[in-house]
Amino acid sequence: AQSVTQPDIHITVSEGASLELRCNYSYGATPYLFWYVQSPGQGLQLLLKYFSGDTLVQGIKGFEAEFKRSQSSFNLRKPSVHWSDAAEYFCAVGRAGNFNKFYFGSGTKLNVKP
Amino acid sequence: DTEVTQTPKHLVMGMTNKKSLKCEQHMGHRAMYWYKQKAKKPPELMFVYSYEKLSINESVPSRFSPECPNSSLLNLHLHALQPEDSALYLCASSQNLARGPQPQHFGDGTRLSIL
Secondary structure, eight states, X not given: OOEEEOOOSEEEEETTSOEEEOOEEEOSSOOEEEEEEEOTTSOEEEEEEEOSSOSEEEOXXXXXXXXXXXXXXXXXXXXXXXXXXXXXXXXXXXXXTSTTOEEEOOOEEEEXXX | OOSEXXXXXXXXXXXXXXXEEEEXXXXXXXXXXXXXXXXXXXXEEEEEEETTEEEEEOSOOTTEEEEEEEXXXXXXXXXXXXXXXXXXXXXXXXXXXXXXXXXXXXXXXXXXXXX
């Protein structure tokens, strides 16, 4: 069975500091991995995805993520956080032939200090 | 701007009311989804439609009735809801279900409150 773990429920960083949000997955075959961001009162916006190929993927808003098969991880990073990045971040995993069902992590709430 | 539009943005209804949520996309996607999201939780899948046909019902109570009248529209009809049904209801779409996992594009949701 697939599962996604986001170990950090809340993270607080200062504006301008670097950020890393952790995501670990459990899945036997090659996973398809996504990061979404949800601002208060809004839906989920896709930040980036990994299907295959280069394990370092670039996304929107200056975010990147690195797929590490040996660690079953897909951590999200940003070198310099802006106050507007404060939001909830969800990691998700999907697999082929499963009606495009996603398995979401429980989310990480990011707070940004001025 | 989101490419998946949901209306209304907010809805307050009594337990005996009948109402509908609407979702529209014009990206040419042939797969559409309904999710329920409680506060501080990830979205939970409710229904998946593919080419206007219901593909997945995640054991959702019958007081929720989905409908896909055409490839751009997805409705969720509500009747005799319970207070625990209060949540954010999200619609999403993706290109289709024919190949491997594809990004889902979400609307901003309808905030539903049951009195």
